[in-house]
Amino acid sequence: MQPDLTVRIAGESGEGVITIGETLCKISAREGINIVTFRTFPAEIKGGACMIQVRLSETPIPYHGEKVDLLVCLNQLALDENLRDLKEDGVLVCESECDLEDEQPRRTVYKAPFDRIATREIGSRITKNIVVLGTLSYIMGLSKEIVEGFITEKFARKGKAVLDHNMDALQRGINYAAQHFTRETPYQLPQGSVHKKLLMTGNEAIALGATAAGMRYFFGYPITPASEIMEWLAVNLPKVGGTVLQTEDEISAVCSVAGASWAGGVSMTSTSGPGLALMSETIGLLSMAEIPAVIVDSQRGGPSTGMPTKTEQSDLLIALYGSHGDSTRVVMAPISVSDCFQVTATAFAIAEKYQLPVIVLVDQALSARLETVDRQILDKIPKFSRLCVIPREDGHYARYQLSGFDVSPIALPGTAGGEHMVTGREHDAFGNFACDEETHTAMTVKRFGKLNSIETDPLMSEMCLRLGDENAEIGIVTWG
Amino acid sequence: MYKVLFNRSIGPSPYSLLLPEPVRDVGDYGAIPTTGLMSGHQGCTGCGMVTGTNQVLRALKLMDKHVVASIGTGCNEVITTQNTSCWGDVSVDHNNFPNTGATLSGNIAALRALVQAGAVSSDSVVNIGIAGDGGTYDIGLQALLAWIARGENGVYVCLNNQAYMNTGIQGSGATPFGTNTTTTPFGKVVRGNQRTQQSLLELALAAGASYVASACPLLHRDLMIKAQKAAAIEGPCVLEIYSVCPEGWKSDTDVFHEITGLALDTRSWILCEAEREQRSNTVLFTLNYLPKRFLPISEYLKMQERFAGMRGFPEMVQHAQEIIDARWSFWHPVLEANGIDDKKEGEAFAT
Numbered sequence: 001m002q003p004d005l006t007v008r009i010a011g012e013s014g015e016g017v018i019t020i021g022e023t024l025c026k027i028s029a030r031e032g033i034n035i036v037t038f039r040t041f042p043a044e045i046k047g048g049a050c051m052i053q054v055r056l057s058e059t060p061i062p063y064h065g066e067k068v069d070l071l072v073c074l075n076q077l078a079l080d081e082n083l084r085d086l087k088e089d090g091v092l093v094c095e096s097e098c099d100l101e102d103e104q105p106r107r108t109v110y111k112a113p114f115d116r117i118a119t120r121e122i123g124s125r126i127t128k129n130i131v132v133l134g135t136l137s138y139i140m141g142l143s144k145e146i147v148e149g150f151i152t153e154k155f156a157r158k159g160k161a162v163l164d165h166n167m168d169a170l171q172r173g174i175n176y177a178a179q180h181f182t183r184e185t186p187y188q189l190p191q192g193s194v195h196k197k198l199l200m201t202g203n204e205a206i207a208l209g210a211t212a213a214g215m216r217y218f219f220g221y222p223i224t225p226a227s228e229i230m231e232w233l234a235v236n237l238p239k240v241g242g243t244v245l246q247t248e249d250e251i252s253a254v255c256s257v258a259g260a261s262w263a264g265g266v267s268m269t270s271t272s273g274p275g276l277a278l279m280s281e282t283i284g285l286l287s288m289a290e291i292p293a294v295i296v297d298s299q300r301g302g303p304s305t306g307m308p309t310k311t312e313q314s315d316l317l318i319a320l321y322g323s324h325g326d327s328t329r330v331v332m333a334p335i336s337v338s339d340c341f342q343v344t345a346t347a348f349a350i351a352e353k354y355q356l357p358v359i360v361l362v363d364q365a366l367s368a369r370l371e372t373v374d375r376q377i378l379d380k381i382p383k384f385s386r387l388c389v390i391p392r393e394d395g396h397y398a399r400y401q402l403s404g405f406d407v408s409p410i411a412l413p414g415t416a417g418g419e420h421m422v423t424g425r426e427h428d429a430f431g432n433f434a435c436d437e438e439t440h441t442a443m444t445v446k447r448f449g450k451l452n453s454i455e456t457d458p459l460m461s462e463m464c465l466r467l468g469d470e471n472a473e474i475g476i477v478t479w480g
Numbered sequence: 481m482y483k484v485l486f487n488r489s490i491g492p493s494p495y496s497l498l499l500p501e502p503v504r505d506v507g508d509y510g511a512i513p514t515t516g517l518m519s520g521h522q523g524c525t526g527c528g529m530v531t532g533t534n535q536v537l538r539a540l541k542l543m544d545k546h547v548v549a550s551i552g553t554g555c556n557e558v559i560t561t562q563n564t565s566c567w568g569d570v571s572v573d574h575n576n577f578p579n580t581g582a583t584l585s586g587n588i589a590a591l592r593a594l595v596q597a598g599a600v601s602s603d604s605v606v607n608i609g610i611a612g613d614g615g616t617y618d619i620g621l622q623a624l625l626a627w628i629a630r631g632e633n634g635v636y637v638c639l640n641n642q643a644y645m646n647t648g649i650q651g652s653g654a655t656p657f658g659t660n661t662t663t664t665p666f667g668k669v670v671r672g673n674q675r676t677q678q679s680l681l682e683l684a685l686a687a688g689a690s691y692v693a694s695a696c697p698l699l700h701r702d703l704m705i706k707a708q709k710a711a712a713i714e715g716p717c718v719l720e721i722y723s724v725c726p727e728g729w730k731s732d733t734d735v736f737h738e739i740t741g742l743a744l745d746t747r748s749w750i751l752c753e754a755e756r757e758q759r760s761n762t763v764l765f766t767l768n769y770l771p772k773r774f775l776p777i778s779e780y781l782k783m784q785e786r787f788a789g790m791r792g793f794p795e796m797v798q799h800a801q802e803i804i805d806a807r808w809s810f811w812h813p814v815l816e817a818n819g820i821d822d823k824k825e826g827e828a829f830a831t
Contacts, residue, residue, distance in 0.1 A: 045558060045646050046524040046727055221619070222650035222663065231648070231662040238669040246651060246663045248618035249578060274576070304576065305553055 003058045003190050006065040007140075009132070010051035010082045011074030013042045016129025020072075021052030022370065023133060023150055027142060028056050029199040029372050032192030036336075037370040038064035041225075041309040049077055054370075058190045062336070064369070070139070072132060073098060074114065093135060110139075110181050117172050127169035134173020139181065141188040144174070197372035202340045202362055203228040205373065206296055207236070209344035210268055212381045215294070216242035217267035219256035221249055221275065224308040225364040226298040229270040250275035254282040257293045262422055264386075264412045266348060270296035273315045274305070276322065276359075283357050284323035287447065289422040290400065290408070292351040292358075292386065296344070299363040311364035313480055319359045328447045330354075330454060332463060333361040333480035337371035342380060342462070349384035349459050354450045355407055361480060382459055386410055391417035398429040402442060406449035482685070482756065487766035488817045492702035496709050497764055498690065498755050503708040506539065506701055514541045520563035526733030528724030528740075529556055529639045531697035533610065536637055536719070537570060539704035540711055545606040549573065550587050552580035552620055554612030555646045555725075556639055577615055581623030581636065584609035588632045606711045607634040614644040617653030617678050628687040628716040635710040636718045638680055641725035649728045653678045656748070657800050658790035661728075666789030671796065676803055680720050685754060685763060690715030693753035693768075696722040698740035702768055706753060713755065722749045730785030739783055745771040746780040747808045767814050774822050777801045 007024065011017040018039065025035050034057045042048025055065040071086045073079040073094040086092060089106045096113040112135055118128035130151065137147045151170055155163045200208065207229045210218075218237060220230040234244045247253045253269045260267040271279065276297045286293050299315045301307030319331045330350055334343040340362060347358040389409035391397040399420040401408040408429075411418025421431040426443060428434045454460060487493075494502035516534035523530035533556060540547050547570045551557050557574055560566050575583040587607045595602045609627075611620055616638040624636060643661050644650040651664040655673045660666040664673035681692040691713045695703035703721065710717035724740060726733045743749040751769035756762070777800045781787040790796045808822070815822055 043558070043562065044522050045555060047522070222614070222644045222647040224647050227648050227650060227662070231650070231665075234663045235665050235667060238667070244663070248621065248653065250619075278578075305557075305574075 004055070004061070004065075005057070005070070005190060006053065006055045006068045007070045007072070007136075008051060008053040008068040008082060008085065009072040009074075009136075010049070010078035012078070013044070013048045013050040014046060015074055016126070016132075017050055017074065018052050020129050020133050020136065021054050023147075023154075024054055024136070025199055025370050025372075026150065027146055028054075028189060028192070029197045030146075031189065032195050032197060033057065033190055033372070034060050034192075034197070035199070035370065035372045036061050036064045038365060039368045039370075041368070043307070043309050049081065051078070051082065056190050058192065070136075072136065074128070074132065091139070093132075093139070110135075110177075112176055112180065114173075117176065118169065121172060122165060122169050124165055124169075127165055130166045130169035131173040131176075134170040134175075135177040135181075136173075137170075138174045138177035195374070198375060198377075199370060199372055200337060201228065202334075202337050202366040202369050202371075203298070204232055205337045205340035206270070206344045206360070206362065206367075207232040209341035209381075210294070210348065211237060211240060211242070212341075212378070213266070213345040213348040213384075215266045215268050215348060216240070217257070217260040217265040218242065218244045219247055219253040219260070219267065219269050220244075221247055221253050221271065223250070223272045223275050225300055225367045226270045226272050226275075226296065228367070229296060229298075250278040251282065254279040254286075254293070254295065257295075258282060258286055258289070258291050261291050261293050262289075262413065266292075266352065268294040268296065268348075270298065272298050272300050272308075273302045273318070276315060276318055280318070280322040283329060283359075284325060284327040285424040286357040287323070287327035287329055288325075288424050288426070290355040290447065291422065292348075292355050294344070294347045294351050294358050294360065296360045296362065298367040299361065301364075309364070311366075313361075313363050315361060316479070319361055326444055326448070328356050328451060330356065330358045330451070331361060332358065334366065335465065335480065337366070337369060338373040338377050340366065341373065341377050345381050346459055346463070349382040350454060350457070352384050352386045353407070353457075353459075354454055355386075355410070356447070356450060363480070388412065389418070391415065393417040396430075399431050400427060400429045400443065400446070402429055402446060406446050406453060483760065483762040485762055485764045486811075486813050486817070487764055488814065490767045490770045490814065490818065492699070492705055492768050493766060494705050494709075496691075496713060496755055497757060498713045499709070503705060503712055504542070506542065506704045509542050512542065514538045515568045516541070517560070518566045518568050520566035522559045522562055523555075524559075524725075524727050524733075526724065526726040526731075526736055527555075527559075528697055528722065528736060529612075529641060530559070531736075532639055532695075532703070532721040532723055533560075533637075535697055535700050535703050536608070536707045536721070537568075539707035540606050540608070542704075543606075543708055543711060544604070545711060546600075546604055547571070548587055548591070548605055548607050550575060550580055550583040550607070550609045552583075552609070552611035552615035553577040554615050554639070555641065556610055556612060558646045578619040579623050580609045580611040580615055580620050581625070581627035584634050584636065585627050585630060585632060588634050608711075609634065609636045611636075611638060612644075613638060613640040613642060613654035614650075614652040616640075616680060621653075621683070624718075625683065625687040628684055628689045628718070631688065631715055633714060634716060635707070636684075636716065637707075638718070638720045639723045640680075640720055641723040641728060642677070643725075643728050645725050645728040654680070657803060658796050659786050660789050661786070671793065672789055679807075680718065681752070681754065684716075684718040685756070688716070689718050689756065690758065691717040691753070691755045692720075693718075694720045694722070694749065694751055696740050696744070696749060696751065698737060698744075699751065699769065702751060709753075709755075715756075715758070728786065730788075731783050735783055739780075742775065742780045742783065744769055745773060745775045746777050747771065747774070747804050748777060748780050750808065750811070752811075765811075765814075767811050770820070777804055
């Protein structure tokens, strides 16, 4: 038994590689084991190399690990690309037809004819991944009942014939391993806690965190790797009375956020680097007009179309400084899936409280990462509200009142006496266009003054994390 | 606004009132070897887009044109950029998602400069833009309409597979009513896509296009004639191609013919063309395909699982039928002139 185990499954997209990994994750999450995964997606629409790496541990783990203990390869390409990451004493399971160029003296190599078992013996090629799952469950000593339970859960609604096929595939996978694999249960699942855990991806955690924080208006445009946020919300936001609107581009999405937010709705959009570039002008508007908004950027390889399915953390500067002039915004970067939930919820609190745009920076790896999350995160949703005012009907409402405090009270459009204009032009307290030096300076100071208040806000206290030795000689400051 | 005229005859036609001579019917070329989109692309099995692009390129090369293509981000770009050799002797400029029309303008301006410098002859090169429906109906619409408004010589090809397929099947402006996509999921609260798909041909005509046409790779002769007309006619021309997508439509990969046939016979996809005589501002409309039998939309919904949810709601199917009937009613003058009664559903008739 070992406390920490890293498993990688590699093959071709469409072979069910991800399903094997996800099943492993679900079983482990129910056993209370901590999980972090890393997935790669092919650039192709169908087919192409893909892999999933699952790290399982008794104790909470910060990332998905590097060298793997157990490598499963479903074809030659997968083997060629992934063998270098297998530990020197690791276990390799691969398709029988794969060639191993070098001797593997310290590694245990198992070859199994997954393809033949699926196509010849079962008569259905698509059951191949379940055969692999059977083999894997033998090697890892998974409880057969639990695995069968998952197969039933997944296939029962597709009819008895499909279910039987898959049960058969599972059994044949187990049998093959039992007959041919000599080293008995080299790896077993780490010991978990009694508490079942939630299992979700970074994108799901962001969408869930936003919904929990009270976001009800979402505007977005499809872009890899952020699309799942919109997709999750398209299914779930209407259930709580929210609205998801797919716009014709990113400019439109962020402008819709500006419109909905000005009208009083807690709103957000999500995108990736190319979309953030398009949104830059409006980020300046949100800052100038002091409109709360949350923008999630799931970074991908750039510039331009770049590498849409690959991860890269290269949008920090555009997130901080994108848009011309001096425009205020807050940039937050979560470090784990549970952090995605908490940071997104906090982003809304900051945006609404301080009336400015907040950008949440994640990346493809975190967006797609499946990770176990403690249920307690659901209790940590910050409470917040906009500083609103009910204006006197005969009064003269000043939207951008300078009162020594950086945040001016908002009158919702439609309230009598609260009629006002928000504008991207430099303005005085009433929103009137002003281009004199004094007003521009005073208003810029007002807008940037918010950042000082945010620094000391208790909401931000959990946004930093210190790891390692208190008395270390060298410190590394990093983000995301 | 423009004056509307209808062409009485129905079917593929190499004639155009904007051209002194008809384009050559593809059969007339004989067995000239040409290459369209070649091997090495990574299109999915059963992809209609690959066949459509292939036929357009072949048609243009039969005219002895060197093709310069500006391609927007989309499936077509994803499947042809990993092995660029699949484009053969086509020069390709991949731009951003919103910019196909704008890049096309740049290409055309450069061609004009090259012609002025005597480097190439103007009729040896054809500038085309290729984009998907998302890059045309949504994010690229502004660039497309602006390009049309500039009145430049070129061909814009929209490969319409009715959703954003390469990013994971999200709905677009071209997604039909009731379709289940990842951003218009079919659920209990909201039942699939609630919007009606836009009409690119109408948008393009309104912007001032010289020639607009819809085509499908199943009727390749019609498609290739249209591509050649679009290349020959002066001014901005728009060609929209029906692109079967087994991945996004959740259909089998070997029913390309059947699905296209049903799209045509249920009039879910109407094959037509329109050419504008600029001086008199008259648009001549031609219907290029008349169904042998008029089938109800319910037949079209059967083979595609993207419509699975909608099939269970007769009022939704009825609404989809009404959308189609309303669009088809535009062609009634042509049917009347030919003595055809489209009220007789499912009945065969001779043309």
